[in-house]
Amino acid sequence: MSERPYHHGDLAGALLDAAESLVRERGADGWSLREVSSRVGVGPSAAYHHFASRDALVRTLSGRVLARLAEHLRQAAARARHADPRQRLVAVGRGYVRWAVADPAVASLAFGPHHDEPGTPHPRDVLSAELDRLVTAGGLSAAARPGAEVAVWAAVHGLATLLRDGHIRLNGPNAVDREAARLVRAVLTGLAATPHPRPSRTDHRPSGSGSGAGITG
Amino acid sequence: MSERPYHHGDLAGALLDAAESLVRERGADGWSLREVSSRVGVGPSAAYHHFASRDALVRTLSGRVLARLAEHLRQAAARARHADPRQRLVAVGRGYVRWAVADPAVASLAFGPHHDEPGTPHPRDVLSAELDRLVTAGGLSAAARPGAEVAVWAAVHGLATLLRDGHIRLNGPNAVDREAARLVRAVLTGLAATPHPRPSRTDHRPSGSGSGAGITG
DNA sequence: CCGACATCTGAACACCGTTAAGATCCGGAC
DNA sequence: GTCCGGATCTTAACGGTGTTCAGATGTCGG
Secondary structure: OOOOOOOOOOHHHHHHHHHHHHHHHHOOOOOOHHHHHHHHOOOHHHHHHOOOOHHHHHHHHHHHHHHHHHHHHHHHHHHOHHHOHHHHHHHHHHHHHHHHHHOHHHHHHHOOOOOOOOOOOOHHHHHHHHHHHHHHOOOOOOOOOOOHHHHHHHHHHHHHHHHHOOOOOOOOHHHHHHHHHHHHHHHHHHHHHOOOOOOOOOOOOOOOOOOOOOOOO | OOOOOOOOOOHHHHHHHHHHHHHHHHOOOOOOHHHHHHHHOOOHHHHHHOOOOHHHHHHHHHHHHHHHHHHHHHHHHHHOHHHOHHHHHHHHHHHHHHHHHHOHHHHHHHOOOOOOOOOOOOHHHHHHHHHHHHHHOOOOOOOOOOOHHHHHHHHHHHHHHHHHOOOOOOOOHHHHHHHHHHHHHHHHHHHHHOOOOOOOOOOOOOOOOOOOOOOOO
């Protein structure tokens, strides 16, 4: 039973591993369920006993990758020198961008338009935790804290995305590091300096696309 | 010849229009070349006399959409009240994010991982132009100008992307506006306040993934 | 030993992007 | 006016895709 057991030990895990390798080799969409299955040594329909569809496999893989990234960022924060909360956030941002650039296809898949798998660690959470730490250390007013995670996540994610998709090119990896650090620092000092964006009494207006821009034509 | 001329007047344009509609209806990838062709009333292979492949059609469509967005942002800047360069940049950022949220599928396609079509207007350029305007108005030091477009583009693009893919949810369109404005303002004041990220003598180190992070395992 | 159950197989379906060979139409040269 | 060349579209086909379904195969508790 050692050569080719009929019951594969962990087909789901093997499929996820193979899919991730294939993504890394051929791009976020340059692979097929059939190829993944055949690489694992199994028929194409076997996968459907573990994943409802190809998309479900992608979602699960995305969750796995995101959890790994979150743990990686947590460690990057912990390794930051001097335990300065600001420096920790810079380290997290740098790690985020580095990761996307180093593994663009996997990053692209991980942040695809899927609803997040609930219950798994997420990079967003480590950003939030580090921002909380910054507030308790006095580096950011509590008044400026709400929504701050949106701002720094957006900044970091935007840089990562634009670099990963080739819309921005920088000379070498340390230029990437430098730009990421500058961006995080800028957002943090900017958030600290700006008073507040007027919370506004009631926030939900009709919610229809009433005052929308609408280029669409 | 009015009913169904054998030579379609502008097949390429019609295909692009149909593809854009289909993208809007079913998502950035929820359509096929065959469906686009059949909607235009033409066989599937007819498209290959105007586009080398489905991907080429996507690239062309992306260029068209990006050019439209650029023009839209230019007008948004021009419409900004008081002609304050800062306010103009806020207006551009807001327009960018609004657009992505209002037309998420098209936005997703437009910013896909294609190389940009050369020679067509690009949103990046209007950001650059507005940043130049900010410098000449004294709102940003010339020393801080280089690379500033990367920072503000990253911030705005990140917010747009995260909102469009559902990774961040906000209550209603004016919450989106407010967050976009806050983000742009934060980045601008942060860039103005930060001295400089040490340009560094030579920038290109071995460029191999030497000091890379490498989560990949 | 046997039956229940999870697991995987093999064949099939409709659809996809892409290519090749041929029919059709248009515009310009004579 | 006629004819021809080239652009334009059609029909048919190829291999590959996600997905489904009936059945074969292994595992395990009774």
